[in-house]
Amino acid sequence: MDHFIADDGEAIHFAASGDGRPMVMLHGWTSTHRDWNPFVEAFAGDHRVIRWDARAHGGHQLQTDTVPTVQRMARDLHNLMTGFDLRDAVVVGHSMGVLTLWQYLRDHGSDRIAQAVLIDQSPKLVTDEDWAHGIYARFDWARNVVFMRELERDFAEAVLRLGADGLNERARERYLENGDSIEVFRQRMRKLKAKPLIDCWASLTAADYRDVLPDINVPVLLVYGAESNFYTLETAHYVRDAIPDASLLVYPGVDHAPHLWARERFSQDVLAFAGRTAPAVCR
Numbered sequence: 443m444d445h446f447i448a449d450d451g452e453a454i455h456f457a458a459s460g461d462g463r464p465m466v467m468l469h470g471w472t473s474t475h476r477d478w479n480p481f482v483e484a485f486a487g488d489h490r491v492i493r494w495d496a497r498a499h500g501g502h503q504l505q506t507d508t509v510p511t512v513q514r515m516a517r518d519l520h521n522l523m524t525g526f527d528l529r530d531a532v533v534v535g536h537s538m539g540v541l542t543l544w545q546y547l548r549d550h551g552s553d554r555i556a557q558a559v560l561i562d563q564s565p566k567l568v569t570d571e572d573w574a575h576g577i578y579a580r581f582d583w584a585r586n587v588v589f590m591r592e593l594e595r596d597f598a599e600a601v602l603r604l605g606a607d608g609l610n611e612r613a614r615e616r617y618l619e620n621g622d623s624i625e626v627f628r629q630r631m632r633k634l635k636a637k638p639l640i641d642c643w644a645s646l647t648a649a650d651y652r653d654v655l656p657d658i659n660v661p662v663l664l665v666y667g668a669e670s671n672f673y674t675l676e677t678a679h680y681v682r683d684a685i686p687d688a689s690l691l692v693y694p695g696v697d698h699a700p701h702l703w704a705r706e707r708f709s710q711d712v713l714a715f716a717g718r719t720a721p722a723v724c725r
Contacts, residue, residue: 448517448518450506450514451506461486464532465532466522481705523550536701547654556660558663566651567649575674599628605697662685664691666700672698
């Protein structure tokens with residue numbers, strides 16, 4: 443992989459493929475740039491497809507003491523955009539990648555971004571008596587504190603349980619079946635350094651981007667899973683209604699990673715959106 447040097451001296455790894463209009467792809471928490479590999483062939487014909495390993499994710503060995511907060515990742519994104527003078531970009535974010543983009547828009551504006559594709563995320567993860575559109579629609583701060591303690595005890599198992607204990611019944615069944623795919627994921631999580639990822643989670647759950655959504659001044663395509671592990675359709679509708687120029691697609695029968703379960707459809711929808719040909723909208 444290539445890398446660029448962030449303004450604190452950290453080397454941020456990325457891969458780039460294709461030529462043309464930039465498409466920057468931001469993965470979710472505990473994931474890597476490899477999540478986007480299935481889409482490179484489809485997108486690289488018309489775009490320079492740039493996908494990174496966010497700070498503390500993927501193959502990163504942290505060289506600085508900087509805590510990998512969402513604010514720092516948004517600054518890393520700013521360093522990437524300005525360092526390579528990316529303009530008129532399509533930014534695609536999944537889960538944590540959406541929060542990173544929202545923080546970027548808050549801190550740096552949208553001058554370099556023309557369109558955004560946002561996959562299955564809430565602007566505020568932790569719920570309270572006035573906010574029911576976060577994780578599970580019932581993940582308050584006390585529950586988050588318990589979860590973070592579980593991360594400290596057994597990071598891999600806690601991450602697995604986060605997906606299994608949510609709204610998707612099949613995910614819970616797969617976890618209880620404890621088949622090969624669950625074990626592969628468990629072993630991958632065990633190879634990660636837990637402390638920086640727990641620090642990252644703390645910043646994600648402290649964030650609130652509800653004030654950012656009405657100020658987004660670029661077209662946005664929202665893609666949500668009808669059977670998301672984490673978010674109800676009411677969350678998707680809230681985000682759609684809060685962003686001035688947003689279209690919502692709900693993929694039936696899929697979870698928090700609708701793009702990975704419906705790869706061909708997602709590729710077609712994103713290319714149609716990037717080409718400013720509106721896909722069929724679910725409202």
